[in-house]
Amino acid sequence: MIRAELRSAIAASAARLFGKEQVPDFSLEAPENPEHGDYAANIALLLAKKLGKNPLEVADALAADLKNSQWAASVAGPGFLNFKISPMFLEKEFKEILKRKEKYGSAPAKSKKIQVEFISANPTGPLTLANGRGGFLGDALANIFLRAGYKTEREYYVNDAGNQIVTLGKSLLAVAGVIPEEEQFYKGEYIKTWAAGHASIIKKFKNNPESLGKAAAEDFLKNIKKVIEKKSGIRFDRYTSEDRDIHKKGFAKKAFELFQKKGLMYEKEGAQWLKTTDFGDDKDRVLMTSEGYPTYFLADAGHYLETKLRKFDAKINIVGPDHYGYVKRIQAAAEIIGLEESEVIVTQAIRLMHGTEEVKMSKRKGEFVEFEELVDEVGHDTARYFFLEKSPHTHIDFDLNLARERSTKNPVYYIQYAYVRAQSILKKAESSRPKSKRAGAKKTLELLQTVEERALVKKLIQFPEIIEDTAKDFAVHRVTRYLLLLARAFHNFYEKNRVITADADLTRARIELDKAVVIVLGIALDVLGVSKPKKM
RNA sequence: GUCCCCGUAGCUCAAUGGACAGAGCGCAGGCCUCCGAAGCCUGAGAUUGAGGUUCGAUUCCUCAUGGGGACACCA
Numbered sequence: 001m002i003r004a005e006l007r008s009a010i011a012a013s014a015a016r017l018f019g020k021e022q023v024p025d026f027s028l029e030a031p032e033n034p035e036h037g038d039y040a041a042n043i044a045l046l047l048a049k050k051l052g053k054n055p056l057e058v059a060d061a062l063a064a065d066l067k068n069s070q071w072a073a074s075v076a077g078p079g080f081l082n083f084k085i086s087p088m089f090l091e092k093e094f095k096e097i098l099k100r101k102e103k104y105g106s107a108p109a110k111s112k113k114i115q116v117e118f119i120s121a122n123p124t125g126p127l128t129l130a131n132g133r134g135g136f137l138g139d140a141l142a143n144i145f146l147r148a149g150y151k152t153e154r155e156y157y158v159n160d161a162g163n164q165i166v167t168l169g170k171s172l173l174a175v176a177g178v179i180p181e182e183e184q185f186y187k188g189e190y191i192k193t194w195a196a197g198h199a200s201i202i203k204k205f206k207n208n209p210e211s212l213g214k215a216a217a218e219d220f221l222k223n224i225k226k227v228i229e230k231k232s233g234i235r236f237d238r239y240t241s242e243d244r245d246i247h248k249k250g251f252a253k254k255a256f257e258l259f260q261k262k263g264l265m266y267e268k269e270g271a272q273w274l275k276t277t278d279f280g281d282d283k284d285r286v287l288m289t290s291e292g293y294p295t296y297f298l299a300d301a302g303h304y305l306e307t308k309l310r311k312f313d314a315k316i317n318i319v320g321p322d323h324y325g326y327v328k329r330i331q332a333a334a335e336i337i338g339l340e341e342s343e344v345i346v347t348q349a350i351r352l353m354h355g356t357e358e359v360k361m362s363k364r365k366g367e368f369v370e371f372e373e374l375v376d377e378v379g380h381d382t383a384r385y386f387f388l389e390k391s392p393h394t395h396i397d398f399d400l401n402l403a404r405e406r407s408t409k410n411p412v413y414y415i416q417y418a419y420v421r422a423q424s425i426l427k428k429a430e431s432s433r434p435k436s437k438r439a440g441a442k443k444t445l446e447l448l449q450t451v452e453e454r455a456l457v458k459k460l461i462q463f464p465e466i467i468e469d470t471a472k473d474f475a476v477h478r479v480t481r482y483l484l485l486l487a488r489a490f491h492n493f494y495e496k497n498r499v500i501t502a503d504a505d506l507t508r509a510r511i512e513l514d515k516a517v518v519i520v521l522g523i524a525l526d527v528l529g530v531s532k533p534k535k536m
Numbered sequence: 537g538u539c540c541c542c543g544u545a546g547c548u549c550a551a552u553g554g555a556c557a558g559a560g561c562g563c564a565g566g567c568c569u570c571c572g573a574a575g576c577c578u579g580a581g582a583u584u585g586a587g588g589u590u591c592g593a594u595u596c597c598u599c600a601u602g603g604g605g606a607c608a609c610c611a
Binding site for chain 2: 032048163271283293323394420424535
């Protein structure tokens with residue numbers, strides 16, 4: 001990767017001039033503006049501040065020192081170092097795309113094991129839009145980790161034990177008229193529908209809400225899996241059952257004992273508490289109720305312990321906004337358990353709009369747009385792109401009518417169109433290729449000199465950096481952004497440069513470029529989980 | 537009341553403290569005798585407000601203001 005080499009060359013130069021301990025953590029970016037070179041470093045600005053020197057002088061000194069390396073820097077603006085990629089590097093990196101094909105941008109395998117837990121919606125009803133948002137995010141993020149060389153597991157944690165299952169059973173009995181309604185019962189249309197369709201089961205379990213709840217939960221889960229896997233292309237490696245995999249296998253108990261052994265627990269009013277306040281939580285949390293039931297939190301701690309015991313180094317947990325209050329306590333548990341790296345990504349809320357009016361969503365009351373409905377309406381590619389192009393911190397105002405209307409103008413088509421177009425050219429080139437007498441002596445990039453060609457090549461070789469950065473900061477929307485820019489670079493190239501020409505050498509070079517576009521667009525679409533159409 | 541997230545163009549969203557704040561949609565114009573016009577080109581159009589830190593702030597801090605969410609021996 002070019003950027004990594006350049007970075008170490010700059011750091012080495014700075015260390016030579018100012019001492020190793022002075023080298024700051026500087027940025028090295030590919031600027032949008034081509035006048036700012038292929039890469040721009042702000043190291044001189046940071047160093048100047050640290051050393052109390054003039055930024056321009058520092059920049060000049062660095063540029064002079066770098067003259068001895070294969071990197072030519074120019075000083076610009078307040079003290080940026082701008083770099084041009086040398087033709088040799090560019091050629092080498094470009095050929096790498098054609099050589100490695102769909103492996104391009106894949107880092108060598110590392111030993112690090114990452115688990116991405118996402119969706120994990122309770123099987124007490126259908127998936128919501130927020131579930132879908134987390135679903136696409138987790139799916140794409142896992143793809144990125146795989147590309148970055150990590151061993152990656154996608155996990156759906158199923159809360160199929162405890163209170164809510166009983167509540168689900170009771171809710172069903174209530175709509176069936178067996179028992180009276182209560183405030184906390186689930187009341188959505190889906191409850192009525194299920195009850196109406198499963199009269200015999202309800203009858204069978206009329207005195208046993210827990211068994212009824214379990215039966216219904218299994219059914220709901222089956223449906224959830226259908227929506228996730230068949231309709232949305234979201235994949236999971238593992239569905240972990242709270243009941244079977246955590247409680248019955250003793251992990252909740254093990255976590256409890258671990259906390260006890262570490263002396264982080266105490267009893268108060270008959271309940272068992274964990275001192276999560278020692279780890280940044282605003283209050284301590286109950287592990288075991290005064291009636292002797294394990295809390296959801298204890299099961300979760302058991303779940304984290306189980307993950308740790310399965311030798312994971314890191315866990316990324318993607319949760320909805322309603323779980324925000326849960327972050328600190330679960331991070332406390334992760335720390336006690338000794339999970340090396342634990343991240344919780346909280347996706348922000350989705351407001352349901354009807355024109356300019358907000359429609360209050362409530363799963364319990366059954367007022368919400370089902371994720372399945374969205375996917376059915378606009379298709380899975382559009383739905384995916386719609387969520388993935390936004391940072392998870394953004395609050396989304398969602399209008400189903402607008403989504404429907406806009407689905408045909410979605411940027412995802414712009415990208416897919418570029419992909420289809422590029423392939424279509426390849427096909428054409430194959431059938432009309434002039435019999436090339438001899439391969440030209442010139443290197444590919446010596447033949448690709450127009451502004452559009454250069455811009456496209458540089459965009460292409462940026463891809464490994466996009467993967468590398470995203471694996472670090474989880475900002476998946478960077479990839480959608482990149483795809484859009486890459487597609488644009490290709491469309492621009494297409495408008496102004498004919499691939500198939502009378503010049504055999506030039507044609508060959510442009511076909512290579514076109515091939516590289518197909519490869520990189522294809523990989524990036526795969527990473528996001530968006531389909532690669534053959535035609536549109 | 538306490539805590540978290542968000543206020544950027546008419547709309548939906550970008551921008552590790554950096555150079556002229558970028559896209560898509562929409563709007564106004566222009567481009568197919570030629571590899572796919574679901575494309576390309578041109579134009580109009582924005583950082584909620586007030587202070588502060590900094591050589592430099594959409595970004596960090598404080599206050600104000602608007603919106604969303606979380607604050608159980610529920611999950």
